[in-house]
Amino acid sequence: MNVISNNKWIGQRTIRPDGADKVTGRAAFAADTNMPGMIWGKVLRSPHPHARIKSIDTSKAEALPGVKAVVSARDIVDFPVDKSVMLGIQDMRWMCRNVMAREKALFPGHPIAAVAATTEAIAAHACELIEVDYEVLPWSIEIDDAIRPDAPILHDFLTFEGKPSNIAGKLEVKKGDIEQGFREAEVVIERSFSTRPVHQGYIEPHACLVSVGADNKTTIWSSSQGQFMVRAMTAYLTGIPQSDIRAIPAEIGGGFGGKTIVYLEPLATLLAKKSGRPVKMVMTREEVMRATGPTSGSKSTVKIGAKKDGTIVAAQGTFWLQAGALPGSPIRGAVGCSFSPYDIPHVLAVGFDVLSNRSKVAAYRAPGAPIGAYAVECVLDELAEALRMDPLELRLKNAAKQGTKAAFGPVFPRIGYIETLEAAKAHPHYTAPLGKWQGRGVASGFWFNAGGESSAQVNITEDGNVVVTTGHPDVGGSRAAIANICAELLGIDYKRVSVLIGDTATIGFSNLTGGSRVLFASAIVVTQSTDKIITTLRERAAKIWEIDPEAVKWENGAAHPASPNAGQFEPLTLAELAAKAPVMGGPIGAGVQLNTEGAEGGFGTHICDVEVDPELGIVRVIRYTAVQDVGRAIHPGYVEGQIQGGVAQGIGWALNEEYIYNKSGKVDNPGFLDYRMPVCSDLPMLDTVMVEVPNPKHPQGVKGVGEVPLVPVMAAVANAIHNALGKRFYSLPMSPPVVLEGMEDPEIRQAAE
Amino acid sequence: MSELRYLAPHTLDEAIAAFAAAGSAARILAGGTDLLVQMRSGAVKPGLIVDIKKIAEMTAIEQTADGGFRIGAAVPGAVLSEHPRFGRAWPGVLEAVNLIGSTQVQGRASAGGNLCNGSPAGDSVPALVAAGAMVTLQGPNGRREIKVEDIPAGPGRTNLLPGEILVSFTLPPRPKGASDAYLRMIPRTEMDIAVVGVGVNLTIKDGVCTAARVGLGAVAPTVLLVEAAAKALIGSKLDDAALKAAASACSAACRPIDDKRGTIVYRTKVAGVLLKRTVAIAAARAREN
Numbered sequence A: 001m002n003v004i005s006n007n008k009w010i011g012q013r014t015i016r017p018d019g020a021d022k023v024t025g026r027a028a029f030a031a032d033t034n035m036p037g038m039i040w041g042k043v044l045r046s047p048h049p050h051a052r053i054k055s056i057d058t059s060k061a062e063a064l065p066g067v068k069a070v071v072s073a074r075d076i077v078d079f080p081v082d083k084s085v086m087l088g089i090q091d092m093r094w095m096c097r098n099v100m101a102r103e104k105a106l107f108p109g110h111p112i113a114a115v116a117a118t119t120e121a122i123a124a125h126a127c128e129l130i131e132v133d134y135e136v137l138p139w140s141i142e143i144d145d146a147i148r149p150d151a152p153i154l155h156d157f158l159t160f161e162g163k164p165s166n167i168a169g170k171l172e173v174k175k176g177d178i179e180q181g182f183r184e185a186e187v188v189i190e191r192s193f194s195t196r197p198v199h200q201g202y203i204e205p206h207a208c209l210v211s212v213g214a215d216n217k218t219t220i221w222s223s224s225q226g227q228f229m230v231r232a233m234t235a236y237l238t239g240i241p242q243s244d245i246r247a248i249p250a251e252i253g254g255g256f257g258g259k260t261i262v263y264l265e266p267l268a269t270l271l272a273k274k275s276g277r278p279v280k281m282v283m284t285r286e287e288v289m290r291a292t293g294p295t296s297g298s299k300s301t302v303k304i305g306a307k308k309d310g311t312i313v314a315a316q317g318t319f320w321l322q323a324g325a326l327p328g329s330p331i332r333g334a335v336g337c338s339f340s341p342y343d344i345p346h347v348l349a350v351g352f353d354v355l356s357n358r359s360k361v362a363a364y365r366a367p368g369a370p371i372g373a374y375a376v377e378c379v380l381d382e383l384a385e386a387l388r389m390d391p392l393e394l395r396l397k398n399a400a401k402q403g404t405k406a407a408f409g410p411v412f413p414r415i416g417y418i419e420t421l422e423a424a425k426a427h428p429h430y431t432a433p434l435g436k437w438q439g440r441g442v443a444s445g446f447w448f449n450a451g452g453e454s455s456a457q458v459n460i461t462e463d464g465n466v467v468v469t470t471g472h473p474d475v476g477g478s479r480a481a482i483a484n485i486c487a488e489l490l491g492i493d494y495k496r497v498s499v500l501i502g503d504t505a506t507i508g509f510s511n512l513t514g515g516s517r518v519l520f521a522s523a524i525v526v527t528q529s530t531d532k533i534i535t536t537l538r539e540r541a542a543k544i545w546e547i548d549p550e551a552v553k554w555e556n557g558a559a560h561p562a563s564p565n566a567g568q569f570e571p572l573t574l575a576e577l578a579a580k581a582p583v584m585g586g587p588i589g590a591g592v593q594l595n596t597e598g599a600e601g602g603f604g605t606h607i608c609d610v611e612v613d614p615e616l617g618i619v620r621v622i623r624y625t626a627v628q629d630v631g632r633a634i635h636p637g638y639v640e641g642q643i644q645g646g647v648a649q650g651i652g653w654a655l656n657e658e659y660i661y662n663k664s665g666k667v668d669n670p671g672f673l674d675y676r677m678p679v680c681s682d683l684p685m686l687d688t689v690m691v692e693v694p695n696p697k698h699p700q701g702v703k704g705v706g707e708v709p710l711v712p713v714m715a716a717v718a719n720a721i722h723n724a725l726g727k728r729f730y731s732l733p734m735s736p737p738v739v740l741e742g743m744e745d746p747e748i749r750q751a752a753e
Numbered sequence B: 001m002s003e004l005r006y007l008a009p010h011t012l013d014e015a016i017a018a019f020a021a022a023g024s025a026a027r028i029l030a031g032g033t034d035l036l037v038q039m040r041s042g043a044v045k046p047g048l049i050v051d052i053k054k055i056a057e058m059t060a061i062e063q064t065a066d067g068g069f070r071i072g073a074a075v076p077g078a079v080l081s082e083h084p085r086f087g088r089a090w091p092g093v094l095e096a097v098n099l100i101g102s103t104q105v106q107g108r109a110s111a112g113g114n115l116c117n118g119s120p121a122g123d124s125v126p127a128l129v130a131a132g133a134m135v136t137l138q139g140p141n142g143r144r145e146i147k148v149e150d151i152p153a154g155p156g157r158t159n160l161l162p163g164e165i166l167v168s169f170t171l172p173p174r175p176k177g178a179s180d181a182y183l184r185m186i187p188r189t190e191m192d193i194a195v196v197g198v199g200v201n202l203t204i205k206d207g208v209c210t211a212a213r214v215g216l217g218a219v220a221p222t223v224l225l226v227e228a229a230a231k232a233l234i235g236s237k238l239d240d241a242a243l244k245a246a247a248s249a250c251s252a253a254c255r256p257i258d259d260k261r262g263t264i265v266y267r268t269k270v271a272g273v274l275l276k277r278t279v280a281i282a283a284a285r286a287r288e289n
């Protein structure tokens, strides 16, 4: 495959196809759809962190005028705990217990029952009338409490090292001989860190509308990162076959990984089926904060050994990640990504999946990788300091490159990590002067990226324009990038290409929008479909001209004779060929379905400047430059947007975001007022530098870009704070009270002065 | 499902009659930026809402004969900031009112609502306390005037009598060399709730502080008037020793709680730090007047 150069549309900042609808309010998000006869569903949620459900009496709720249906765990298909049924990264054993508590309520906010009624208020009131007999059990929230020998066990059937345990799993990644490695080391740094769970913080709460016909034919409108995931999970949990479910993706108001699983759709489907009425459900922000997402809180220990010249010889990491109340924390990202930017001969990374009585975690931008990178990149900063080396130099000296075998398995092809380090080093930001109480930190990060199943259908309209349908909800501008590619290939104006997201009945199976896979994968199927169309167009022109198709070339949106030898003909444009289609062989269109391969990992290197208010403990990020190997920026504006978004989320994670629990095990800040994500005025302009090392395995050189930018951020901020104060903080968030307390360290003022 | 009635009377008498008659189930609506949020979360379920924004006196800003200001209780922050003279006389009160929420919230939120909501962290309250503002209340038994600092009774509670409505704030005339300032500590830069808020109002004559008032928010069940801090400033040239003494007085006045918004230790320290910074701003402004 050769990468297209001299592009007209690829690399242009075109207006996104969904832009006008979004800025004028016409775009339909999940909560915007209504139907005649529609009723409202509400969920009764557990007030307890941990309780056995002895009985549920719904009779009073059912008797309330206006109530049309009540469902509980009895109505959800049970997946027995002894047999795993996987759907993507989710295990249906845990999904069926997460959408509705089965034997036990496992966290405050865990659904116990759901009601559908003619109004939201009646449904909410009916929830209060449901009588649940709970046997309240001891609980634990934090990792240390959950892994104590006498910790209350969430699931008796899960054992670790032969005993019932809250450790639900262990994952190890190994390379070389770790002990040998540390024997060779001359300088060793070992540190422990902790991070808090953080929510994806999408603006749009989960919402859906479901209609079930008398024949069980089901239509779901919902906001998700995958209509096929919604269809499959709903089918599993309700027993309705997938062929009877049509899942229609609404515009999505943010997901960041948190909408790769279902919460409401199966409940609304069952309520709609029971009541015979369309059922709408919309979560409140409080429900979102109590019962969806977040990503794991963690504790970790990282030990890195190097030679005096800076050659890293051994690296070891142990990462404990919170899963929430059901197994499945992203330990794979932590153990697989943390050391991957470096060429280290001896590596051992171990991850533990730890249960406790908090909501089940969901994917969040490069799941697990930012947690691992935070620890590793902070230790590297200390190592550089101990070696008296520039931190970027240390990374350059040990950087992974083509041919490096990553500890998690693969040998890297041509990658652009070194280029990101060099670009960071050469950037004026890196040498700009700093003032008092200001500091600078750097950090790098890696994310696997992903390929997988994608489908596309490209159709030429009768008037000679183009409609492209793909199967992935567009969370970051993928429609614009697809239109750029299609316009480029066909040699026509971008505005002539419409890109739509099909529903499960109108486009072939397409896996989730996740893993930074969408543009990588859909570009492949769209390119192949468009190539087929170009072949057809050449054949049609050849037929009209009565020459060989091989003698026809496609250029600038028209068929031309490939050379003067082929004959003298006026070019036939796409519009002319489309107009002739009925008599020249019929409609023009092509579809491709593939399990795409060749997604290569992505790397980024960030520079962060902070200023600390030493009397208030407030840390402000005053300058930030994120350098990333983006493969090929098909639409630079949205690549930059992805990078800036990831950085903004990382700054929130580093400085302020955390769940605060009260003494009874409940989240005390379930809203955006006290769960402090950054607001615009908290951030400087986030500068981006796109390094383009095209992915050799992709027709346009595309690499995933959406997740890498969150990975280095917390370490970059932490390293900058250390540089400003001469003091390190080993846990997140580095919020004002924590930093102010740290300011009491007598060494600080000297360091800064 | 209970009924919700909404009234928007044009006179204060009508408002008070309806409000008093409905008893504890009734709520006054000014900007609604607290009330509607509380209703949506289910924290309050009023049977009657009395909207006071149609009453002229409630939304008027007047300069009094002696040069002071009377501000209607329901005047939104955005309107106050557009007044040609108010911000010059009371920059601290204005900045406190304007800190509430965002541009959208400013279009609605009032100082009256901020005070009557009873939050110890309300931003305009410490500035109004420092300003020495009086409030006019009217209820079934007529009008009365009390000091701003006497309104809050505890978190979410006020000393308004049943059926009483806050009508307006009265701010005294400004002598030469007087100005004020308000600062709050929030972890973010906006859209947050004060962890500590400090309002300082002072007068400087020939380099000496001749009058001062200090209001302190979010560090006790109610906003505090810190007289000891004012005393430390008055008679001084606002030198380091005076500032230090005033800062200590603020820290000593704190009776905070540990909660999701801040710790006792943090709030106590920050109260002193903010006092110094707020005095510096108020003094710089006063020296120009």
Ligand SMILES: Cc1cc2nc3c(=O)[nH]c(=O)nc-3n(C[C@H](O)[C@H](O)[C@H](O)COP(=O)(O)OP(=O)(O)OC[C@H]3O[C@@H](n4cnc5c(N)ncnc54)[C@H](O)[C@@H]3O)c2cc1C
Binding pocket: B027, B028, B029, B030, B031, B032, B033, B034, B035, B036, B037, B052, B073, B074, B099, B100, B101, B102, B105, B108, B109, B110, B111, B112, B113, B114, B115, B116, B117, B121, B122, B123, B124, B164, B165, B166, B167, B191, B192, B193, B194
């Ligand atoms: C997004 C957002 C951000 C916010 N940020 C801040 C902030 O930064 N700082 C801050 O201090 N607050 C903040 N608030 C809270 C709120 O905006 C303020 O307290 C505001 O001043 C309330 O004024 P209002 O006119 O909207 O009051 P309303 O909501 O109308 O009323 C508040 C309470 O006072 C009562 N009341 C109102 N007027 C009278 C009256 N005249 N007589 C008797 N009772 C009355 C009402 O019955 C109600 O109980 C924020 C709110 C939101 C939604």
